[in-house]
Amino acid sequence: MQLALNSPLDMHLHLRDEAMLNIVAPLSAKSFAAAIIMPNLVPPITTIAALKAYKERIMIATKGEKFTPLMTLFFQDSYDYDFLKEAKEYISAIKLYPAGITTNSEGGVSGIDSESLKMTLDAMSELKIPLLIHGETNGFVMDREKEFVPVYEELAKNFPNLTIVMEHITTKDSVEALDRHKNLYATITLHHLLITLDDVAGGMLEPHLFCKPIAKRPEDREALLKVALEAHPKVMFGSDSAPHPQHAKESCGCAAGVFTAPIALPVLAELFAHHDKLDNLQAFVSDNAQRIYDFRPEKKEVILEDAPSTVPAIYDTVVPMYAGKEIGWSIKSVS
Amino acid sequence: MQLALNSPLDMHLHLRDEAMLNIVAPLSAKSFAAAIIMPNLVPPITTIAALKAYKERIMIATKGEKFTPLMTLFFQDSYDYDFLKEAKEYISAIKLYPAGITTNSEGGVSGIDSESLKMTLDAMSELKIPLLIHGETNGFVMDREKEFVPVYEELAKNFPNLTIVMEHITTKDSVEALDRHKNLYATITLHHLLITLDDVAGGMLEPHLFCKPIAKRPEDREALLKVALEAHPKVMFGSDSAPHPQHAKESCGCAAGVFTAPIALPVLAELFAHHDKLDNLQAFVSDNAQRIYDFRPEKKEVILEDAPSTVPAIYDTVVPMYAGKEIGWSIKSVS
Numbered sequence: 001m002q003l004a005l006n007s008p009l010d011m012h013l014h015l016r017d018e019a020m021l022n023i024v025a026p027l028s029a030k031s032f033a034a035a036i037i038m039p040n041l042v043p044p045i046t047t048i049a050a051l052k053a054y055k056e057r058i059m060i061a062t063k064g065e066k067f068t069p070l071m072t073l074f075f076q077d078s079y080d081y082d083f084l085k086e087a088k089e090y091i092s093a094i095k096l097y098p099a100g101i102t103t104n105s106e107g108g109v110s111g112i113d114s115e116s117l118k119m120t121l122d123a124m125s126e127l128k129i130p131l132l133i134h135g136e137t138n139g140f141v142m143d144r145e146k147e148f149v150p151v152y153e154e155l156a157k158n159f160p161n162l163t164i165v166m167e168h169i170t171t172k173d174s175v176e177a178l179d180r181h182k183n184l185y186a187t188i189t190l191h192h193l194l195i196t197l198d199d200v201a202g203g204m205l206e207p208h209l210f211c212k213p214i215a216k217r218p219e220d221r222e223a224l225l226k227v228a229l230e231a232h233p234k235v236m237f238g239s240d241s242a243p244h245p246q247h248a249k250e251s252c253g254c255a256a257g258v259f260t261a262p263i264a265l266p267v268l269a270e271l272f273a274h275h276d277k278l279d280n281l282q283a284f285v286s287d288n289a290q291r292i293y294d295f296r297p298e299k300k301e302v303i304l305e306d307a308p309s310t311v312p313a314i315y316d317t318v319v320p321m322y323a324g325k326e327i328g329w330s331i332k333s334v335s
Numbered sequence: 336m337q338l339a340l341n342s343p344l345d346m347h348l349h350l351r352d353e354a355m356l357n358i359v360a361p362l363s364a365k366s367f368a369a370a371i372i373m374p375n376l377v378p379p380i381t382t383i384a385a386l387k388a389y390k391e392r393i394m395i396a397t398k399g400e401k402f403t404p405l406m407t408l409f410f411q412d413s414y415d416y417d418f419l420k421e422a423k424e425y426i427s428a429i430k431l432y433p434a435g436i437t438t439n440s441e442g443g444v445s446g447i448d449s450e451s452l453k454m455t456l457d458a459m460s461e462l463k464i465p466l467l468i469h470g471e472t473n474g475f476v477m478d479r480e481k482e483f484v485p486v487y488e489e490l491a492k493n494f495p496n497l498t499i500v501m502e503h504i505t506t507k508d509s510v511e512a513l514d515r516h517k518n519l520y521a522t523i524t525l526h527h528l529l530i531t532l533d534d535v536a537g538g539m540l541e542p543h544l545f546c547k548p549i550a551k552r553p554e555d556r557e558a559l560l561k562v563a564l565e566a567h568p569k570v571m572f573g574s575d576s577a578p579h580p581q582h583a584k585e586s587c588g589c590a591a592g593v594f595t596a597p598i599a600l601p602v603l604a605e606l607f608a609h610h611d612k613l614d615n616l617q618a619f620v621s622d623n624a625q626r627i628y629d630f631r632p633e634k635k636e637v638i639l640e641d642a643p644s645t646v647p648a649i650y651d652t653v654v655p656m657y658a659g660k661e662i663g664w665s666i667k668s669v670s
Contacts, residue, residue: 140531140532140533140537140552140553141532141533141536141537142477142532142552196475197475197476197477198475198476200536201476201535201536201545201549202475202476204588204589204590204591205540205542205545205588205589205591206587206588207540207542207587207589208587210536210540214536217475217477218475250585250586250587251585252541252542252543252585253539253540253541254539254540254542255539256539256540
């Protein structure tokens with residue numbers, strides 16, 4: 001069996017910087033036509049100069065591949081209309097992190113309320129810049145996303161012309177919120193379609209499956225899988241592929257993030273084929289995002305086939321999901 | 336402030352064997368008068384000969400300390416009255432593991448129902464041998480103990496003269512079951528009084544706090560803390576101190592278990608003092624267990640005081656809970 005995907009998009013990607021950028025960026029660029037690039041570097045990307053320089057480094061790291069980095073700024077409530085009007089030329093979205101909630105988010109927003117963010121969110125609404133949110137409170141780890149849903153809903157209600165993307169959703173609660181607000185959208189990762197907390201901590205502890213938001217309950221995974229497989233028009237694939245060097249994952253105090261970029265498309269194909277929903281993969285990995293972001297990627301065709309392949313044990317210093325294991329599909333060609 | 340404890344008991348302890356036994360047994364023997372020793376060696380302790388030989392090795396490892404290892408057999412549904420009558424002289428309890436549920440439990444019981452276990456449990460009831468159970472199903476990791484509560488209840492109802500100890504309980508559900516059946520008791524660990532899943536996976540991943548059953552929700556910890564601090568007459572301290580070599584904890588596929596034996600008494604004193612319940616610690620760490628097991632330990636007095644001490648970073652190859660951190664209390668003397 002084969003599947004041709006047109007211009008697959010990764011709508012949530014961490015490329016990091018420097019040596020790590022050079023390891024991981026080519027792996028995404030190989031199979032995706034474009035990707036939304038997260039701005040949580042150290043320090044975070046908050047100026048147009050930093051953004052342009054980062055984009056330049058990404059272009060160098062992915063040279064020779066047909067790949068467009070869709071840049072984002074790290075949200076600050078000081079961004080005003082004039083700044084955003086200038087920035088709009090260079091960015092596809094702005095990413096908001098609650099302060100301290102995940103890797104390199106220390107400079108994020110402390111109190112998320114419509115009043116304090118009004119100036120910036122009004123400007124983004126007018127300029128049609130999507131707001132991407134890592135939606136977690138600092139509550140109990142299994143409740144953080146559920147507790148954040150009312151924040152999403154308040155923002156969606158108070159800024160009806162703002163496109164709000166609930167990033168890497170992991171719960172039934174977030175899935176249910178999607179249909180309550182016309183301007184709420186979501187990305188879903190590969191790993192949250194595949195694993196629950198059982199896979200992280202139900203047997204031995206598995207650091208390479210530890211991520212934020214943490215994988216949740218079986219009924220949550222089912223809810224995510226349902227909207228992904230049907231390619232619900234408001235959901236998009238976003239890998240949240242988040243590389244860390246092996247030593248940072250396999251030591252005490254393991255860093256959060258699952259590295260899936262190089263395996264994402266074949267494993268998605270295997271998953272959709274398994275559920276007899278292969279026809280919906282094009283919408284999930286590209287068409288929905290094109291419509292939501294009002295963006296037309298360069299044409300890039302990826303042919304996938306149900307030929308087993310073995311996932312490398314490591315990419316330089318980074319251990320991918322399913323390292324060393326056989327997966328049922330592979331990439332046949334990219335053109 | 337000082338507190339004198341008379342004959343503190345650890346009613347759930349893993350001493351392992353060989354080199355590890357020689358590292359950890361002296362640390363428990365130093366501050367506890369006696370301990371219930373878990374039988375999940377490789378292979379598990381299922382014969383009187385193996386039990387006597389293991390006890391002998393423990394006696395050698397703890398030589399010079401006033402310490403009684405209270406031995407247990409690894410439950411088998413083939414144990415009959417005659418075998419148990421002979422075994423009773425050497426054992427304090429029998430430990431039942433559902434098959435494959437935790438470290439070295441592969442030889443455990445596959446189906447736990449009153450009918451198939453009747454011969455053995457009737458004999459244990461008549462001989463007054465307590466049944467200790469690791470109560471987890473093989474369901475979703477956060478639900479395993481809750482799902483097991485009906486099994487506890489069925490056994491308690493069908494074997495009313497059998498003393499059943501729900502080992503290392505971690506949930507509000509188990510706490511609530513305690514008062515519904517006169518023959519249901521429980522041990523509670525130190526770490527489950529202190530941590531929730533947040534401490535294991537809410538920030539970075541913390542392998543040294545990963546254990547089975549996994550630490551649960553804040554409301555579960557509150558329920559455990561409540562019955563421990565009031566020294567509920569049916570609960571006993573059982574550390575479930577479970578050493579693994581550092582490399583097995585800090586690598587991919589980290590083994591389950593928290594090593595608390597050497598810090599248990601000072602940290603318990605600090606916790607009870609913090610809640611102004613120091614007067615109840617004697618019952619929680621000794622008197623309740625003496626009554627439930629109908630056992631009188633040798634006299635051993637442990638004086639604790641609120642003088643800060645620093646937990647060693649490692650005991651030979653084993654990293655303890657709170658490694659390298661300061662705790663508020665210490666052991667002043669043992670006699």
